[in-house]
Amino acid sequence: MAEIVIKNVAKSFGGFQALHSIDLTIADQEFMVLLGASGCGKTTLLRIIAGLETPTQGEVWIGGRRVDGLPPRERGIAMVFQNYAVFPHLTVFENIAFGLRMKKLPQAEIDRRVHRTAELMHIEQLLKRYSGQLSGGQRQRVAVARALAMEPDVILMDEPLSNLDALLRLEMRAELKGVLAESKTTTIYVTHDQVEAMSLADRISVMNAGRIVQAASPVEVYRNPAARFVGSFIGSPPMNFIPAVKVADGKWRVAGITLDGPQTPQEKLEFAIRPEDVEVGSGGLAATVRVVEPLGAHALLTCEVEGALFRAVVDSDIPVSPGDALSLVPKSDRVRWFDVESGAAV
């Protein structure tokens, strides 16, 4: 039972405000991903939960216990670091056993847990080796095994896959998901990789400039971005944005066509649509194709709509070539609207 509650946590380094009043609740056994560009405060938030950083204000609760005054060792957490932090002077076995020895567990129990977690991470054959004799991927496995062996309430991961090559990252991602689901711990996972976030998370907290912009399920974050930032950050390619002007109540003029939209007092909004949510038809947005990138089943079109860049993903059967004029019809249930000033969803 380890629900994590973060209340009004803020952190400043000198004059720089790294985190602005964060409130977040992470349910027991939930897999929460903190996603954001570098410097958005996601690692700072993780380190505050771990106890490696002291918040300037606010409270951190883990499993109903207030922990922000406690040192890391008393918080019931285990952490996996970006550079693995495998102790170079100890064997893999002693690395995994390190925390267990600190807990003064009996030798038999230490043996059992080390072998179980080593088996889980497929590193049984490496137990006698030193860190210098391991590859990056193997070190990563040792770091995860060391965290799991602690049987913690909470596992904190700081970009654990970012130092691995692409193929290995894919493999470890799937493996991590399985292992962590089985371990029934609450997990907080920091990454700047949206694909990683999408594939692992129960819930994603998108962070920007020291604030949580949206905390929701991966599909929700993708389909219904709470803010323009989320739409532009998540998705590859990201959402398209076109300025919209009100022509009547609930009617908006977007790039020469009139669309049904929200009934709001604002005179201007921003129209947004994902690249895959447009169809080639008639009476839609007038676009001039600039670049065509065939991707197999689909083709990525980079077009120009009213002088601005607009990306569309269309079926690769549709014959288009650079210079063609197309009419792109947005799927009406996938259109989103954002406030011009605040960037909030309308």
Add this chain to the structure above:
Amino acid sequence: MTAIAETDAARKVEVRSAGRFLFIAAIVLLCAWVLVPIYLLFVNTLSSPQEVTGFPKTGIPSFDFGSIQFFVNFAGVLWALWNSVLVAVLTMILSIVIGAAAGYALSRFEFPGKGTFRMLVVMTRAFPLPLLALPLAVLFIRTGLDDTALGLAIVHTVLALPFAVLITFSLFSGIPIELEEAAWTLGCNRWQAFRKVVLPLVLPGIVASAVFAFTISWNEVFAAAVLTIQNRTLPAFLVQSLNVSPLHLKFAGGAALVIPALIFIFAVRKYLFAMWGIANR
């Protein structure tokens, strides 16, 4: 045209070989600068007293231990040797305990005046010891530290400390902070993490830094000569008896001072390079 090109090429070869000659000459000169005195020291130490004062020289040691025997049996030498070891060991312990603590603080913590502190650590070497000797002697006589091993060790610690701080600072900076943080999350407090993770990793470097402190104290002569009378260290003892002792005693004494220093410095050289920012692994 071709003739010009040929002379041009010839000149280039000439310039290159001249540069090469200069380079090699400089190396030979530097090696000689260091090695010739050491060689003469050894030759004379390993020769009989008659050979040391005799002429012509053979330049080859006769491996006669007469000089060394005379040196060891000379009144006060063994006592001075013991004093030297005692002072050097005390210096080593003091400078490592204080130096490592300062080095750790410099590498791990942010505190006001950090830059100034680093500067001041090095600045302690800027004060010439002769300038400090008299006030120090007065102070030591008042506090009763004069003519004691501890008193001299304190002065030597001041001399060795800048090096201890800078070496340990670079050692600790070479250990990723994440290793310590990982240890904290795995149940260690700050001290346990230091003892179980950081210390084993920096131990070779700490030993090197300790040996260096030992060597500084071992070779230091001025403070030793001023601050001790009965309990002289070996260098001070030799300086004191310089004009009254025979030549072979001087050579044997010189060798006794040089050999440990030479061996120690050779053993720890790669860590001393680390101090100057050159990679040590």
